Amino acid sequence: MGTRPRTVAVVEDNPSMRTSVERLLNACGLTTKGYPSAEAFLSHATPAELGCVVLDMHLAGISGMELRRRPKSTHSRLPVISITAIVDDALELKARRVGCVAYLQKPFAAASLIAAVKEALAGDATD
Structure with missing residues (x-):
């Protein structure tokens, strides 16, 4: 078992x-890649690096929910x-049912986001 890449x-x-989210995560030593839409994410993200x-x-x-519901792809x-x-x-219930690690309502505490990201990154790389 490997560890997940650290890019968010x-x-x-x-x-x-x-x-703001990128700066917060960068301050915690994480690399980020920002996308202004789900379409940009699908077109330009390299899942193996994330x-x-x-x-x-x-x-x-x-929408974020539609993106998450997409057939199992990388x-x-x-x-x-x-x-x-x-x-x-x-x-929130739907998001959790489709496997979201955390569901945060804006404005959320910085510590809540950091904890959720750390939990996600600590997961088994073969998930």
């Missing part, structure tokens, strides 16, 4: 939120930390 994809359509994904659930175009096998500004218990 941040898929967030709000540029300031994406930058350890996990911080994914906004309410993206324009392909992208959908990555651990996901869901983030959202909308309080929705049904969405």
Whole structure:
């Protein structure tokens, strides 16, 4: 069993939120790659280089939930930390059912995101 790569994809359509999440994770010694949409992530991300994904659930175009529900591909096998500004218990349940490691509501505590990312990166690389 190997360890997951330490690069975290941040898929967030709000540029300031994406930058904030990336800076927080960079300050913790992690490398990040930001994507402004699910489509950009699907087109440009290299799953083998990524350890996990911080994914906004309410993206324009392909939503975070739609992205996560995609048939089992190399992208959908990555651990996901869901983030959202909308309080929705049904969405949280759906996110957990499709295997999201954590579900964080904006604004979330920095420590909560860091803990979730560390948990995702610590997972078995063969998940």
